[in-house]
Structures are given as C-alpha cells and as structure tokens.
Amino acid sequence: MSERATPFHCPYCGDEDLRPSEIGHGAWECASCNRAFKLSFLGLLAKGLRRSDAGEGEGRR
Numbered sequence: 785m786s787e788r789a790t791p792f793h794c795p796y797c798g799d800e801d802l803r804p805s806e807i808g809h810g811a812w813e814c815a816s817c818n819r820a821f822k823l824s825f826l827g828l829l830a831k832g833l834r835r836s837d838a839g840e841g842e843g844r845r
C-alpha cells in the first residue's frame with residue numbers, strides 16, 4: 785500500500801508550486817519559498833469518527 789499524500793498548498797507560504805523532493809519519500813519542495821518539508825500520516829483521530837446521529841442532539845431542545 786503506497787502512501788500518497790499530495791499537498792496542494794505549501795504549509796509555510798501557501799503557494800501551490802510544489803514538487804516532490806528527492807530527499808525522500810513524502811518529501812516536497814516549495815519553489816516559492818524554497819522550503820522542503822515532509823508529509824507523514826500519523827493516524828486517524830478518534831473524534832473524527834464520531835457520528836452525529838449517536839444521540840448527541842437529543843438531550844436539548
């Protein structure tokens with residue numbers, strides 16, 4: 785399973801001129817601000833899986 789995380793904007797300057805870096809897997813370079821950064825998947829957030837229909841809105845009226 786290949787991990788593909790493609791950033792659309794530079795997290796530092798917000799530019800879209802990103803290209804994959806040769807530094808390593810998941811590394812990207814921003815041509816605008818000359819920064820290199822790396823994306824890595826950390827895991828799923830538990831609260832992100834919480835459903836809205838779990839009876840949350842029922843106590844209040």
Ligand SMILES: [Zn+2]
Binds near residue numbers: 797798814817818
């Ligand atoms: Zn940038």
